[in-house]
Amino acid sequence: MKVAVIRFPGSNCDADALHAATLAGHEAWFVWHRSADLAGADTVILPGGFSYGDYLRPGAIARFSPVMQAVAAHARAGGSVLGICNGFQILCEAHLLPGQLVRNAQLSFVCREVTVRVDSDQTPFTSRYRIGQELRMPVAHGDGRYVADDATLDALEREGRVVFRYVGGSPNGALRDIAAIRNTDGNVVGMMPHPERAVEPILGSTDGLAMFALAGVPAGVS
């Protein structure tokens, strides 16, 4: 598989995401935010960080960068996209996923390991997991509280589009303990926890590695 990791000014988990994709056996490269060329990638990863300094709202400015036009076209064509942390915020601002990530309910930055439960295996990133499986991976964010109106939340639940849910309470006040969601087709996934920081025993968990297996990714979409 070919994996493009997008770099915005302020991305800081880009190298980790590239490392995780490489570790899983893929050919991976960086794409700068000013480029609109994904160079034939099968999968796009929007990494964590603070793109454009989180100015205005996290992800709000990144949404209008040239590369995001290419990412949106890739997603519309059925290409797989994984947004992690700031990448999730960008996907929501770009309306590729519903809802928004707002300031943590307790107002403080939260950086610790959490447990999430797999609620959907119908994505290219979670097809190696089984429903109900519990995974350990870290979160590190100040704006990770997932919110959407009740109709949207009900639709997400009804259509099985909640991908991960926090176990034992959310670290940020997310509505319905939502940690990750997918779009209707399942090819776009956004998540607050960091699977790329849980891919080797030395990191404390390897539970995130299976996300990068990309077992359900269709090749040659872009």
Add this chain to the structure above:
Amino acid sequence: MKSFLGRVRVMPRAGLLDPQGHAVEHALSSLGFGGVQRVRVGRTLEIAVQADSEQQVRERLREMCEKLVANPVTEDFTIDAVEAAP
């Protein structure tokens, strides 16, 4: 073309949890300010625009808010003022 200064207010939607507002509310109480019932925190933007008329400025500000300045999922915006800039 004339110069205008627009002032746009963006507030968290009523009914949504506003943790910043709550934090300021508690801080005011602990400073001894009695009778504070509710605080909400939003933001104000001053946007200088060149246009032909105030009406045109208002239309453009609304478009800016819908596209970027406010997030329709959680925020409401109000165009507070449009003044002729000196």
